[in-house]
Amino acid sequence: MQAWDVIVIGAGAAGLMCAIEAGKRGRNVLVLDNGKRVGRKILMSGGGRCNFTNMYAGPENFLSQNKHFCKSALSRYTQWDFIGLVQQHGIAFHEKTLGQLFCDDSAKDIVEMLLREAKAANVQIALQQSITGVSFADGQYTVTTAELNRQCQSLIVASGGLSLPNLGATAFGFQLAEQFGLKVLPLRAALVPLTWQPSDKAVFEEISGVALPVTAQANDTLFPEDMLFTHRGLSGPAILQISSYWQPGDEVIVNMSPQTDLAAFLAEQQQAHPEQEVKTALAKLLPKRLVEKLIELQVFTNQPLKALNPKTTKQIADSLHGYIFKPNGTEGYRTAEVTIGGVDTDYLSSKTMEAKQQPGLYFIGEVVDVTGWLGGYNFQWAWASGWVAGQYC
Numbered sequence: 001m002q003a004w005d006v007i008v009i010g011a012g013a014a015g016l017m018c019a020i021e022a023g024k025r026g027r028n029v030l031v032l033d034n035g036k037r038v039g040r041k042i043l044m045s046g047g048g049r050c051n052f053t054n055m056y057a058g059p060e061n062f063l064s065q066n067k068h069f070c071k072s073a074l075s076r077y078t079q080w081d082f083i084g085l086v087q088q089h090g091i092a093f094h095e096k097t098l099g100q101l102f103c104d105d106s107a108k109d110i111v112e113m114l115l116r117e118a119k120a121a122n123v124q125i126a127l128q129q130s131i132t133g134v135s136f137a138d139g140q141y142t143v144t145t146a147e148l149n150r151q152c153q154s155l156i157v158a159s160g161g162l163s164l165p166n167l168g169a170t171a172f173g174f175q176l177a178e179q180f181g182l183k184v185l186p187l188r189a190a191l192v193p194l195t196w197q198p199s200d201k202a203v204f205e206e207i208s209g210v211a212l213p214v215t216a217q218a219n220d221t222l223f224p225e226d227m228l229f230t231h232r233g234l235s236g237p238a239i240l241q242i243s244s245y246w247q248p249g250d251e252v253i254v255n256m257s258p259q260t261d262l263a264a265f266l267a268e269q270q271q272a273h274p275e276q277e278v279k280t281a282l283a284k285l286l287p288k289r290l291v292e293k294l295i296e297l298q299v300f301t302n303q304p305l306k307a308l309n310p311k312t313t314k315q316i317a318d319s320l321h322g323y324i325f326k327p328n329g330t331e332g333y334r335t336a337e338v339t340i341g342g343v344d345t346d347y348l349s350s351k352t353m354e355a356k357q358q359p360g361l362y363f364i365g366e367v368v369d370v371t372g373w374l375g376g377y378n379f380q381w382a383w384a385s386g387w388v389a390g391q392y393c
């Protein structure tokens with residue numbers, strides 16, 4: 001039987017950060033992971049460049065049943081702390097948009113940075129570990145794998161969510177939470193493309209590849225970003241963002257021209273070019289293939305601008321400012337970036353991430369019911385919650 005102060009399950013963003021911090025405190029730390037490599041999601045994140053944090057990250061960018069829970073960790077280990085670490089390791093980065101920071105070169109830089117920090121803190125890492133059971137007796141946890149039993153005082157669950165099962169995602173953390181009496185809130189895929197109803201698929205798949213800036217709204221939440229038509233449905237940052245707020249059966253209301261009042265624009269165009277057709281005028285602002293498709297769908301009628309009256313102008317404008325899609329569902333965990341729901345924060349201390357009723361058991365990162373928006377927020381939660389647990393475990 002091996003004895004450790006701390007065992008961390010999951011060598012992802014949260015687990016590695018926690019292990020580093022605990023190791024720095026002189027704790028004897030082992031990280032176990034089922035994969036062949038550490039930080040597999042980091043490596044594939046941000047198109048291979050890892051959107052590792054967001055300059056504007058704050059509690060308002062997170063979904064959770066208890067929206068206050070994330071405040072403590074986020075304020076004690078901020079984006080600026082992580083940016084400082086990245087700078088200390090000489091990793092070049094840039095802001096892409098909306099405060100999103102990406103490596104200039106490769107996500108590998110972040111994983112290598114974490115591995116250097118882990119080595120300096122004497123953290124041990126064991127890969128390809130298949131955990132068959134966890135038990136608790138006399139203040140010690142026993143973690144069993146096929147080969148051996150290991151004991152520890154503090155057990156950190158950093159096994160992530162359910163997205164990308166082919167990258168090693170498992171329900172392990174949720175099952176362990178339930179084993180120790182913690183509630184797990186319903187799980188669903190988020191930051192995920194939405195799929196067409198069969199009737200819409202037949203119509204819209206022809207314009208797959210068309211992208212435009214929109215606002216996408218579901219349930220009183222609205223995101224202004226780009227939207228992309230795909231063969232399967234709608235994607236792009238605006239749709240990924242709204243997918244976290246969308247529930248089956250809900251509509252998504254898309255404003256296809258959020259910057260320009262189309263009624264005013266069409267009125268101006270009518271004055272300047274009365275012989276021009278509606279589709280020619282609209283194609284100055286919107287993708288031509290989309291305009292043609294909407295005419296084919298009889299969302300509005302193509303006609304010379306001079307034939308429009310204030311009522312028909314308003315009808316065209318309204319149909320584009322508030323186009324309603326009714327998605328069939330989402331692409332699910334196969335392509336989702338994150339899992340919404342997870343370990344109920346009521347059962348955890350927001351100061352330490354320790355289970356309130358189970359001393360020495362900690363949950364960090366995506367396994368917890370805290371989910372960030374698209375844009376580096378999920379990694380910031382992983383760093384912050386991992387850092388916090390690392391101070392106490």
Ligand code: FAD
Nearest residue numbers: 010012013014034045046051160168172365366376378379
């Ligand atoms: P993970 O990083 O998922 O790590 C969990 C680890 O636990 C994994 O290594 C897994 O193999 C291991 N594990 C699971 N089950 C077991 C088990 N039974 N036994 C042993 N080990 C186990 N967020 C951003 O902020 N910016 C981005 O650019 C970004 N891009 C993304 C791109 C993609 C394609 C995806 C899928 C996600 C992206 N995310 C991004 C989200 C982000 O990757 C996650 O929120 C973050 O990795 C969660 O960190 P974590 O440490 O909690 O879990």
